Amino acid sequence: MGMTESEKELLEKIEPEKIPDHVAIIMDGNGRWALERGLPRHEGHRQGVETVRATVRNSSELGIKILTLFAFSTENWKRPVREVNYLMSLPEKYFKTELPELMRNNVQVRLIGDRDKLPGKVQKAVKEGSEKTKNNSGMILNFALNYGSRAEIIMAVNRLIDQAGCGKISGNVNEKTFSKYLYTAELPDPDLLIRTSGEMRISNFLLWQLAYSELWFTDVYWPDFSKVHLLEAVYDYQARKRRFGKI
Numbered sequence: 001m002g003m004t005e006s007e008k009e010l011l012e013k014i015e016p017e018k019i020p021d022h023v024a025i026i027m028d029g030n031g032r033w034a035l036e037r038g039l040p041r042h043e044g045h046r047q048g049v050e051t052v053r054a055t056v057r058n059s060s061e062l063g064i065k066i067l068t069l070f071a072f073s074t075e076n077w078k079r080p081v082r083e084v085n086y087l088m089s090l091p092e093k094y095f096k097t098e099l100p101e102l103m104r105n106n107v108q109v110r111l112i113g114d115r116d117k118l119p120g121k122v123q124k125a126v127k128e129g130s131e132k133t134k135n136n137s138g139m140i141l142n143f144a145l146n147y148g149s150r151a152e153i154i155m156a157v158n159r160l161i162d163q164a165g166c167g168k169i170s171g172n173v174n175e176k177t178f179s180k181y182l183y184t185a186e187l188p189d190p191d192l193l194i195r196t197s198g199e200m201r202i203s204n205f206l207l208w209q210l211a212y213s214e215l216w217f218t219d220v221y222w223p224d225f226s227k228v229h230l231l232e233a234v235y236d237y238q239a240r241k242r243r244f245g246k247i
């Protein structure tokens with residue numbers, strides 16, 4: 001594929017050996033994108049899936065090792081039933097069209113969040129998608145579905161209490177042992193968090209894991225987030241690391 005001039009310029013400035021290992025993204029602004037165009041909200045989500053496809057491809061090409069996408073929060077159940085139903089059709093649709101490319105690009109799909117409360121068809125789609133890709137050794141694509149960070153921390157505490165109750169934990173709990181009880185157990189913390197659509201909040205996403213992450217915000221709505229924005233975020237991340245290194 002051809003590159004735009006701005007993509008080329010950014011790529012020349014990016015240091016390939018210092019790509020962030022783990023990038024997390026809050027994909028916000030599908031609804032606002034649709035509203036501005038006089039389209040129904042689901043059109044924004046449909047376009048949002050296209051941006052997911054492109055971002056997965058671009059991240060994998062750049063050498064990002066883990067991409068975590070916030071697809072559905074525990075708060076999102078409060079949206080209109082019709083919208084929630086539409087969103088719940090997306091994982092199955094995603095794998096129908098994307099599985100061949102995920103396999104070609106050696107991408108492994110995983111899920112973080114409370115899967116038990118998701119509709120059966122979503123659980124089935126996610127289970128099949130992660131099983132089919134489980135032996136892929138390239139980028140890990142982590143979808144946060146029905147995810148809330150405080151609930152995750154409470155779940156971890158309760159699992160710790162259980163383990164302690166049957167004598168499986170000896171001594172004190174430290175940060176390292178605690179983090180093993182989170183959904184992100186075997187993953188390193190994100191190096192970079194991206195949030196689209198102008199909101200500058202964390203919104204109950206990876207509260208524990210983002211403790212030391214660089215945060216990058218853009219006004220661009222998720223459906224308009226493109227390769228040039230990903231490159232900008234990575235370039236800014238590297239510039240911050242360079243400045244930090246000099247002190």
Ligand code: V0D
Pocket residue numbers: 027030045048049052070071072087088089090091092094095109111125126129143145222
């Ligand atoms: C809507 C923008 C992919 C954010 C992207 C169920 C909100 C498009 C998935 C997906 C959603 C999830 C799991 C999986 C495979 C694909 C997805 C939801 C929403 C909520 F294993 N996009 N996407 N899931 N949107």
